[in-house]
Amino acid sequence: MKITNLKNILFKSTRLILASTLTSAALVWSSASFAGGTEYDLRVDGLACPFCAYGIEKKFTKTKGVESVEVDLKNGLVIVKTDESKTFKEEELKTIVHDAGFTMKSMTEKAR
Amino acid sequence: MAAPITFNTALPVAKEEFLFRQQFINMQSGDDPSGAQRDRSENMSATTLAYGINNRLALFGVLPYRDIDLSMDMGSGKVSRSNSGLGDISVFARYIFQQNNQAGRTLRLAAFAGLKAPTGEDEASDSIGTLPPPLQLGSGSWDAFGGLVVTRQTLDYQLDAQLSYRINNEANHFEAGNVLRLDASLQKRIWPRELGSGVPGFVYAVLELNATSQEKNALNGTNDNNSGGTRILLAPGLQYVTRRWIAETSVQFPVSQNLNGTALELDTIARAGIRFNF
Numbered sequence: 001m002k003i004t005n006l007k008n009i010l011f012k013s014t015r016l017i018l019a020s021t022l023t024s025a026a027l028v029w030s031s032a033s034f035a036g037g038t039e040y041d042l043r044v045d046g047l048a049c050p051f052c053a054y055g056i057e058k059k060f061t062k063t064k065g066v067e068s069v070e071v072d073l074k075n076g077l078v079i080v081k082t083d084e085s086k087t088f089k090e091e092e093l094k095t096i097v098h099d100a101g102f103t104m105k106s107m108t109e110k111a112r
Numbered sequence: 113m114a115a116p117i118t119f120n121t122a123l124p125v126a127k128e129e130f131l132f133r134q135q136f137i138n139m140q141s142g143d144d145p146s147g148a149q150r151d152r153s154e155n156m157s158a159t160t161l162a163y164g165i166n167n168r169l170a171l172f173g174v175l176p177y178r179d180i181d182l183s184m185d186m187g188s189g190k191v192s193r194s195n196s197g198l199g200d201i202s203v204f205a206r207y208i209f210q211q212n213n214q215a216g217r218t219l220r221l222a223a224f225a226g227l228k229a230p231t232g233e234d235e236a237s238d239s240i241g242t243l244p245p246p247l248q249l250g251s252g253s254w255d256a257f258g259g260l261v262v263t264r265q266t267l268d269y270q271l272d273a274q275l276s277y278r279i280n281n282e283a284n285h286f287e288a289g290n291v292l293r294l295d296a297s298l299q300k301r302i303w304p305r306e307l308g309s310g311v312p313g314f315v316y317a318v319l320e321l322n323a324t325s326q327e328k329n330a331l332n333g334t335n336d337n338n339s340g341g342t343r344i345l346l347a348p349g350l351q352y353v354t355r356r357w358i359a360e361t362s363v364q365f366p367v368s369q370n371l372n373g374t375a376l377e378l379d380t381i382a383r384a385g386i387r388f389n390f
Contacts, residue, residue: 043215045213045214045215045216045218046211046213046214046217046218047216048216048217048218048265048266048267048270049114049265049267049270049314049353050311050312050313050314050353050354050355051114051124051353051354051355051358051389052124053311053355054355054356054389055124055126055129055389057355058126058129058389059126070310071310071311072309072310072311073216073267073307073310073311073312074216074267074307074308074309075309076215076216098167099126099127099128099166099167100126100127100167101124101126101127101167101211102213102218103213105215
């Protein structure tokens with residue numbers, strides 16, 4: 001009787017440890033896959049050469065919370081990725097683009 | 113924007129950003145109709161710094177370092193004279209009063225105005241005596257200039273043109289003639305032929321035209337009939353444009369020189385330089 005109880009306790013403990021380990025692993029995987037933050041895809045008018053691209057990149061990278069800026073000249077696209085501490089309002093994005101000498105025509109945003 | 117090689121007024125400057133341009137320039141003038149076999153050469157290092165006050169107003173400063181040689185036949189043989197040092201600094205402001213951005217293209221119209229300050233030595237002498245004005249590093253005068261500049265840029269090409277006028281003032285009994293200038297620059301992307309994604313470096317083939325009309329100089333209030341006139345130069349060149357910096361070179365050749373009297377004609381102006389923003 002005592003041996004059976006001990007086996008049950010050991011079995012339950014093992015299941016509990018296994019479940020905890022799997023839950024922790026899932027949480028770690030989840031946080032690695034979804035870094036938080038936002039991606040802003042901006043349609044920018046007036047971008048016509050590499051030197052211009054750097055001007056707009058620099059304006060965004062000066063902003064705290066911006067992780068990366070990519071420019072696609074051919075399509076007039078500026079992709080700004082932020083961490084979870086930073087969100088942009090549309091007017092703020094327009095101002096930054098305007099200060100760099102360009103015009104923001106539209107934007108889309110999505111969670112990363 | 114790639115911007116012209118032979119003039120500064122179209123340089124792109126963003127709000128609260130600096131732009132630096134360094135050019136090395138060699139000017140040769142040796143076609144002397146006077147028979148004195150004058151031969152003038154000048155090597156110049158021109159440093160330009162610009163700052164964007166806001167996205168429309170920018171301030172510019174241009175400081176040259178000049179090294180000038182002039183040789184001529186004095187009858188008893190050829191005499192060479194030279195001078196070197198900092199020249200006159202020019203400062204000017206540019207205001208973009210019209211800007212129209214569209215997908216992959218932009219149009220900008222701006223006005224500029226500035227002053228040339230007499231920071232260069234203007235009464236230098238050598239063992240022969242006081243150097244003539246073409247050998248002085250500065251004019252000694254405060255001179256004003258202003259004009260209009262237009263820029264049209266697409267992903268394939270850029271066209272810039274400026275019209276400017278410079279009022280030269282008297283110093284040391286000498287007054288250089290006022291100058292009317294028309295400059296134009298076409299930059300055509302030749303590489304990459306097809307644009308891919310991202311931001312590739314661009315190579316531009318450049319062709320610039322510089323037309324100047326200068327009034328006669330005056331010495332002690334009397335016009336010098338061997339000075340002033342009109343000159344048209346053509347300048348083929350190349351630019352390599354990256355995100356951070358631009359390397360550029362061009363050579364200006366005279367296609368027409370209609371100068372007064374025995375004014376010394378220009379042979380070539382060669383330029384090489386680099387530009388970056390920070």
